[in-house]
Structure formats: C-alpha cells, structure tokens
Amino acid sequence: xxxxxxxxxxxxxxxxxxxxxxxxxxxxxxxxxxxxxxxxxxxxxxxxxxxxxxxxxxxxxxxxxxxxxxxxxxxxxxxxxxxxxxxxxxxxxxxxxxxxxxxxxxxxxxxxxxxxxxxxxxxxxxxxxxxxxxxxxxxxxxxxxxxxxxxxxxxxxxxxxxxxxxxxxxxxxxxxxxxxxxxxxxxxxxxxxxxxxxxxxxxxxxxxxxxxxxxxxxxxxxxxxxxxxxxxxxxxxxxxxxxxxxxxxxxxxxxxxxxxxxxxxxxxxxxxxxxxxxxxxxxxxxxxxxxxxxxxxxxxxxxxxxxxxxxxxxxxxxxxxxxxxxxxxxxxxx
Amino acid sequence: xxxxxxxxxxxxxxxxxxxxxxxxxxxxxxxxxxxxxxxxxxxxxxxxxxxxxxxxxxxxxxxxxxxxxxxxxxxxxxxxxxxxxxxxxxxxxxxxxxxxxxxxxxxxxxxxxxxxxxxxxxxxxxxxxxxxxxxxxxxxxxxxxxxxxxxxxxxxxxxxxxxxxxxxxxxxxxxxxxxxxxxxxxxxxxxxxxxxxxxxxxxxxxxxxxxxxxxxxxxxxxxxxxxxxxxxxxxxxxxxxxxxxxxxxxxxxxxxxxxxxxxxxxxxxxxxxxxxxxxxxxxxxxxxxxxxxxxxxxxxxxxxxxxxxxxxxxxxxxxxxxxxxxxxxxxxxxxxxxxxxxxxxxxxxxxxxxxxxxxxxxxxxxxxxxxxxxxxxxxxxxxxxxxxxxxxxxxxxxxxxxxxxxxxxxxxxxxxxxxxxxxxxxxxxxxxxxxxxxxxxxxxxxxxxxxxxxxxxxxxxxxxxxxxxxxxxxxxxxxxxxxxxxx
Numbered sequence: 001x002x003x004x005x006x007x008x009x010x011x012x013x014x015x016x017x018x019x020x021x022x023x024x025x026x027x028x029x030x031x032x033x034x035x036x037x038x039x040x041x042x043x044x045x046x047x048x049x050x051x052x053x054x055x056x057x058x059x060x061x062x063x064x065x066x067x068x069x070x071x072x073x074x075x076x077x078x079x080x081x082x083x084x085x086x087x088x089x090x091x092x093x094x095x096x097x098x099x100x101x102x103x104x105x106x107x108x109x110x111x112x113x114x115x116x117x118x119x120x121x122x123x124x125x126x127x128x129x130x131x132x133x134x135x136x137x138x139x140x141x142x143x144x145x146x147x148x149x150x151x152x153x154x155x156x157x158x159x160x161x162x163x164x165x166x167x168x169x170x171x172x173x174x175x176x177x178x179x180x181x182x183x184x185x186x187x188x189x190x191x192x193x194x195x196x197x198x199x200x201x202x203x204x205x206x207x208x209x210x211x212x213x214x215x216x217x218x219x220x221x222x223x224x225x226x227x228x229x230x231x232x233x234x235x236x237x238x239x240x241x242x243x244x245x246x247x248x249x250x251x252x253x254x255x256x257x258x259x260x261x262x263x264x265x266x267x268x269x270x271x272x273x274x275x276x277x278x279x280x281x282x283x284x285x286x287x288x289x290x291x292x293x294x295x296x297x298x299x300x301x302x303x304x305x306x307x308x309x310x311x312x313x314x315x316x317x318x319x320x321x322x323x324x325x326x327x328x329x330x331x332x333x334x
Numbered sequence: 335x336x337x338x339x340x341x342x343x344x345x346x347x348x349x350x351x352x353x354x355x356x357x358x359x360x361x362x363x364x365x366x367x368x369x370x371x372x373x374x375x376x377x378x379x380x381x382x383x384x385x386x387x388x389x390x391x392x393x394x395x396x397x398x399x400x401x402x403x404x405x406x407x408x409x410x411x412x413x414x415x416x417x418x419x420x421x422x423x424x425x426x427x428x429x430x431x432x433x434x435x436x437x438x439x440x441x442x443x444x445x446x447x448x449x450x451x452x453x454x455x456x457x458x459x460x461x462x463x464x465x466x467x468x469x470x471x472x473x474x475x476x477x478x479x480x481x482x483x484x485x486x487x488x489x490x491x492x493x494x495x496x497x498x499x500x501x502x503x504x505x506x507x508x509x510x511x512x513x514x515x516x517x518x519x520x521x522x523x524x525x526x527x528x529x530x531x532x533x534x535x536x537x538x539x540x541x542x543x544x545x546x547x548x549x550x551x552x553x554x555x556x557x558x559x560x561x562x563x564x565x566x567x568x569x570x571x572x573x574x575x576x577x578x579x580x581x582x583x584x585x586x587x588x589x590x591x592x593x594x595x596x597x598x599x600x601x602x603x604x605x606x607x608x609x610x611x612x613x614x615x616x617x618x619x620x621x622x623x624x625x626x627x628x629x630x631x632x633x634x635x636x637x638x639x640x641x642x643x644x645x646x647x648x649x650x651x652x653x654x655x656x657x658x659x660x661x662x663x664x665x666x667x668x669x670x671x672x673x674x675x676x677x678x679x680x681x682x683x684x685x686x687x688x689x690x691x692x693x694x695x696x697x698x699x700x701x702x703x704x705x706x707x708x709x710x711x712x713x714x715x716x717x718x719x720x721x722x723x724x725x726x727x728x729x730x731x732x733x734x735x736x737x738x739x740x741x742x743x744x745x746x747x748x749x750x751x752x753x754x755x756x757x758x759x760x761x762x763x764x765x766x767x768x769x770x771x772x773x774x775x776x777x778x779x780x781x782x783x784x785x786x787x788x789x790x791x792x793x794x795x796x797x798x799x800x801x802x803x804x805x806x807x808x809x810x811x812x813x814x815x816x817x818x819x820x821x
Contacts, residue, residue, distance in 0.1 A: 221402065
C-alpha cells in the first residue's frame with residue numbers, strides 16, 4: 001500500500017479483509033504445517049503414531065511447555081523475555097515435593113507450588129521495573145538464582161514424595177477413563193489458554209500489554225501504567241510456570257532440582273513459531289499452543305522413528321529459523 | 335506563553351519567547367532549523383520545564399510536570415514520528431489510555447463507535463476502525479492520531495511539520511481536517527517550513543529567530559518576502575575562511591541518482607579543490623543523498639562515478655576509492671563513544687598500522703598523538719574515550735578520521751551541528767585547508783550563513799530533488815530559502 005491510496009477506497013477492500021484476518025491465516029498456516037508433520041510421521045511410523053493412545057501422549061508431552069508458554073506469550077507480547085523458566089520449574093517441583101513429604105494435603109502442595117512460581121515471577125518483574133535493567137539480563141541472572149535455590153532447598157538431591165492424586169493429573173488414561181479423551185491436566189491447560197487468550201484480546205489489561213510491546217513510548221504518553229502492566233505480566237508468567245512445574249512434578253513424582261534445563265528455549269521457540277515477535281506487540285495464545293504442539297510432535301516422531309537426538313536438535317533448530325523467516329517474508333508482503 | 339526562556343549548557347535555546355494562540359485559530363510557527371521551534375513546543379508539551387516565563391491555558395496557570403500532565407490539560411502534540419501502537423487497531427489507538435470498559439473488559443461496540451465518531455467528525459467516516467494501524471499508510475496514521483486528540487477533547491493541537499512526508503493529495507486532505515478542528519474551536523499551532531501552506535491555512539503567524547520571537551502577524555497582512563526576511567534577518571559573520579582556489583579535475587559525478595525513498599532525482603559534478611554545499615529543509619533528502627553516494631542506502635537508479643570507479647559500492651569499497659563520510663549523528667553512527675580517540679581515528683585504516691592483520695599499539699598511539707595535536711583536540715591523551723570529550727572535540731576526531739585516511743572526497747553531513755563556536759571556526763579552517771590541498775568537499779548543512787561562508791557552489795534540495803549548483807556569489811539566503819521551501 002502506498003501513501004497515496006487510502007484504505008478507505010473500494011479497490012483495497014479485499015486487501016483489507018485479508019489483512020484483518022491475517023492472524024487467522026497465520027494460525028491456519030501453522031495448523032497445516034502441524035498436520036503435514038503429523039501425516040509424515042504417521043506415514044513413516046505407521047498407525048501407531050496417528051492412533052488415539054499416541055495422540056494422547058503427544059498432548060501430555062506438550063502440556064509442560066504449553067503451560068509455561070502461555071505466560072511467556074504475555075511476556076513476549078509486552079516486549080519482554082523470561083529466561084528463568086526452566087529453573088523456576090525445577091524450583092517449583094522441589095517446593096511441591098517438600099510440602100507433600102512433610103505430610104500436607106496435595107491441595108496445600110499445589111497452592112505452594114503455584115505461589116512459588118508467582119513469587120519468582122514477582123521477583124523478575126520487580127527487578128525489571130524497579131532497577132530498569134533489561135529483562136534479558138535480569139532473567140539470565142534469576143535463571144542461576146532459582147536453580148541455586150532449588151538445589152539448596154533439595155540438599156542437592158532428588159526428593160521423593162509419597163504418591164498422591166497430584167501424580168494422576170497428567171497420567172495416561174486407563175481403559176475406564178477413556179471417556180475423558182485427555183487427562184485433566186491437558187483439559188486444564190486448554191481451558192486456561194482460552195481464558196488467557198480472551199484476556200489478551202478483550203480486556204483493558206490485555207490491550208495494554210500489546211500497547212506496551214508495540215510502542216512503549218506511545219503507551220506511556222497515553223497514560224498506560226507501564227510498570228504495573230509489566231509487573232503483572234511477569235507475575236502471570238510466574239503463575240503459568242508454577243503450573244508447568246506442577247505438571248512436571250506430576251510426571252516425575254519427585255522434586256528434582258536438575259530438571260527442565262533449557263526449557264526456556266523450547267518455550268521461547270513455541271511462542272515465536274506461534275507468530276510472536278521478540279520485539280513485542282505481536283503474538284497469540286492459540287499460535288503459541290500450536291507452536292508447542294508442533295515442536296513436541298517433531299520430537300516425539302523423530303524419536304519413534306529411531307532418529308538420534310542430534311538429528312532432532314537439527315530439525316527443531318531448522319524449524320524455528322524457517323518459521324520465523326517465513327513470517328518475516330509474509331509480513332513484508334502485506 | 336509569556337517570556338519563556340530555556341538554556342542548554344552554553345546555548346540559549348529560548349530567550350523570552352512570547353506566543354499567544356486563540357481558540358478557533360490556526361497559528362503558524364515559523365523559523366529556520368535551530369531557531370527554537372521544537373524547544374518551545376517541548377516546553378508546551380511538558381517534555382522539558384522552562385527556566386523562566388509562564389504559560390496560561392484557558393485563563394488558568396499551566397505548569398505541566400510531564401507529557402501526561404500536558405495531555406490531561408488538553409495539549410495534543412502530533413509529531414512526525416507518530417505515537418501510535420502499530421499492533422493495536424485504529425479504534426484501540428484512538429482510545430488508548432481512556433478505554434471504554436466495564437470491570438476491565440473492553441466494550442468493543444462502544445469503542446468502535448466512539449472512534450468512528452471522532453473519525454467521522456474529521457471527514458473519515460469510512461475508515462475501518464478494526465484494522466491494525468500497522469497496515470495504514472502514513473497519511474492515514476496521522477489522521478488516527480488527530481482523531482485521538484479529538485476524542486480526548488484537546489484544547490490545543492500542535493502539528494509539527496505534518497506535511498513533510500505526505501503527497502500533495504494527502505496534504506490537501508489534511509488541510510480539510512485542520513479546517514474542521516478550527517471550526518470546532520480548537521486552538522491549532524501549525525509548524526511548517528512551507529510558506530504556501532501557511533498562506534493557505536494559517537490565520538496568524540509567529541516567527542522565531544535565534545530563540546527569540548521576532549514578530550507576530552496576521553497571515554493576510556504579510557507576504558512570502560516578509561516571512562523570509564523575518565526568518566533570516568542576520569548578517570554573515572567573518573568567521574569563514576575561504577582561500578582563493580581553482581577547481582581541478584572532476585572527482586565525483588552523479589547523474590539522475592534515485593534512492594529507495596529519497597533522493598528522487600539528483601545530479602551533480604564535484605571537482606578537486608572545491609567545496610560544494612547542499613542546502614534544504616530537514617527531510618528533503620540531503621542526508622539520504624550522501625548515504626546513497628556512500629553506499630549506506632541502496633541506489634534505485636542513476637549513476638555514481640568516483641574518480642575512475644563507476645557504479646554502486648558498499649561503504650568499505652568507497653573508503654578504498656577515497657571517499658569518506660562524516661555522519662550527522664555523531665553519537666550513534668559517527669563515533670564509537672566507548673573506544674579511545676586513537677581507535678576511532680584509525681578505524682578505517684587499521685591495516686596501515688601493522689603487518690599481517692595485526693595492529694601495532696605503539697603506532698596507533700603515535701598516530702593518535704599526532705592528530706590530537708594537529709587538530710588541537712582538547713583531551714587527556716589519545717587513549718581517552720571519545721565519549722568523554724565535548725561535542726566539538728568529538729567532531730574534530732570524526733573529521734580527523736577522514737583526513738588520516740587520506741580521502742579525496744569528504745562527504746560532510748552537518749559538520750558543525752551542536753558544537754561550540756571555537757570548534758566551528760577550526761572545522762571551517764580544516765575544510766578550507768582540505769580544499770586547498772586538492773581534496774573535494776560535499777557538505778550538507780542546515781545553517782545557511784555557514785554554507786554561504788564556506789562553499790564555492792551551493793545546490794538546494796527540495797522534496798528529494800536536487801537543484802542546479804549555483805556559484806555562491808550568484809545567490810543569497812533569501813533565494814535559497816525560497817528554493818528550499820518551494821515558495
């Protein structure tokens with residue numbers, strides 16, 4: 001569109017309609033990409049890959065990254081970043097294990113885990129908004145900090161906790177439970193995703209998150225409370241990471257201070273593949289979830305094909321660069 | 335605004351400026367670059383506090399502490415760099431900060447409706463308010479920003495050079511929007527260099543010169559001649575050395591040069607021993623011309639020849655061909671502020687300071703020492719970080735880089751911007767010296783007396799088109815301003 005042709009004219013009606021639906025096109029593209037990958041592995045591996053049991057497994061495997069990515073989407077849309085995700089997940093598993101071990105009810109342990117995540121997010125947010133230090137540096141620091149706290153709290157070893165219903169949140173469904181289609185943890189994640197997507201699109205807070213990431217200077221001029229928005233975004237990020245930690249604990253039944261190393265990179269990859277820009281302002285919850293699903297499908301398919309880890313790493317890396325390049329190309333076109 | 339003054343360090347940016355704008359009036363603010371218009375508007379918008387003077391808004395004393403205060407009080411600034419969020423929709427941008435919401439949930443229908451109303455009042459009832467601003471052309475974005483000030487109920491709307499990046503048709507549409515604002519009783523401050531625009535839409539005008547308000551006139555009672563002489567109104571000093579020199583062989587030639595955005599058409603021929611000046615308004619494409627020649631921006635069409643080398647080239651190649659550029663943005667682009675004087679000076683010619691890709695610290699230091707004393711750079715020594723020097727001394731280091739490199743053609747972009755008078759005189763001396771030695775200088779400046787004092791010939795850039803270079807004896811500042819403003 002040149003400066004001369006205003007989009008109020010009739011000719012640009014089509015362009016306009018496409019532009020308006022651009023995010024939908026983006027999602028459709030991602031979905032097609034995922035469907036192609038899924039079909040490829042089903043063809044290679046056979047129906048065992050495309051079957052109900054494996055699809056359930058795929059969703060279960062996506063849940064941890066998916067949950068952490070929900071909050072990370074808010075953070076990245078606001079123009080920030082969180083590198084401490086993996087460490088906070090480890091910290092949360094240790095907190096939950098300690099609380100269960102001490103004989104408290106699973107509900108108390110759950111609340112303690114989520115609160116630990118929220119506190120970690122609060123610390124990130126306070127450091128970023130009060131010290132005026134970049135989010136990258138702050139969370140690079142807290143990446144070490146929370147891993148250290150987790151290791152100390154666990155006395156440098158794994159903490160075994162007695163089995164409770166917490167371990168069934170993400171467990172494989174037994175025959176009698178098939179009517180639920182997916183484990184509770186997966187349903188919960190999907191529900192939370194709907195809620196957060198709605199918050200981002202329809203509430204004042206959500207639009208302020210986009211405004212801050214899109215043009216912080218303009219947002220400040222319009223009276224948007226920048227620091228409060230950022231702080232809240234990191235707390236929300238912390239809560240979803242806390243929930244991811246809960247799922248991690250559920251799968252392992254131990255508090256493990258060494259778990260989830262590098263998870264933050266998967267999370268950032270999922271958000272970026274989902275259409276977010278690391279410079280802020282762009283990104284969607286639905287895209288992020290599709291991005292996370294795409295990543296775990298590739299990983300699971302590659303390992304079921306018997307491909308070694310290093311091949312998976314190469315493929316995953318290539319997908320990240322490719323998807324972002326395609327996205328840049330697409331935005332330049334329009 | 336009464337008797338507003340502002341001082342930055344040694345420069346008196348504003349000196350007891352008076353400005354009085356009434357409701358339902360388009361008040362034009364005129365002045366050359368650096369005359370204090372932007373500073374005055376930053377004071378009005380609460381971005382900087384005045385040292386002296388007072389402001390009265392609607393009979394009430396007005397003392398904004400920050401830009402948000404100013405907005406709440408009803409002052410809306412529309413800058414060239416618009417303050418919109420490109421990822422939000424038109425409607426969301428219009429109501430950003432005052433969302434129509436219940437319990438934190440945005441009332442989508444009401445939001446759209448209110449944005450549509452504001453846009454309809456400005457004559458844009460059909461603009462799709464759901465479109466992200468990213469997808470709108472610049473002219474329409476400007477309207478969105480004006481709609482925001484309408485929705486806010488602003489009393490004063492300041493338009494800072496609103497048409498400088500618009501086409502003629504878009505500018506005409508903007509004028510009708512300004513007309514609506516005036517009819518609705520807003521007070522409008524209109525900053526523009528284009529005198530014909532001011533004649534067309536302005537009611538009254540105030541001229542600033544060297545930080546003072548020199549006159550306020552009704553637009554109908556003045557003409558272009560008077561406006562220009564009010565803006566210029568000063569004598570050329572005697573600080574410009576210009577030795578008598580004769581131009582030698584041609585060393586730089588460009589024909590029909592066109593960049594991605596600007597310049598749109600530029601041709602010139604530069605000879606050894608010559609200083610050629612380029613005048614024009616900010617945004618007319620002067621800087622872009624130098625950047626395109628130097629290979630920093632892409633060439634769309636046209637030819638560049640440097641000596642015997644023909645065609646486009648990257649900056650590294652241009653240095654080899656004997657071309658050097660002094661950036662207008664000394665801090666961001668011209669110098670590496672954290673590095674030492676010696677490092678900055680030798681950056682383009684490190685291969686001369688050692689063998690097999692090594693750099694000898696001793697030779698680098700000696701070179702630094704030599705040039706520091708040659709140019710009388712005031713510093714603790716060649717190992718001091720450039721960022722710690724004053725602007726004038728920084729600029730001397732930046733210029734010394736070109737001289738040390740031994741370039742034949744110096745492309746100088748605003749070589750004396752923001753530096754003290756003493757350093758200015760020295761830089762004029764260095765330019766004269768370079769020309770005497772048979773180098774060629776192509777110099778962009780917004781300060782006319784300087785161009786008239788230093789150059790042999792001057793060409794004027796207007797909206798991307800470079801005019802014919804004229805011998806300096808055959809032109810004067812009025813003629814240049816006329817050409818630059820298209821009057």
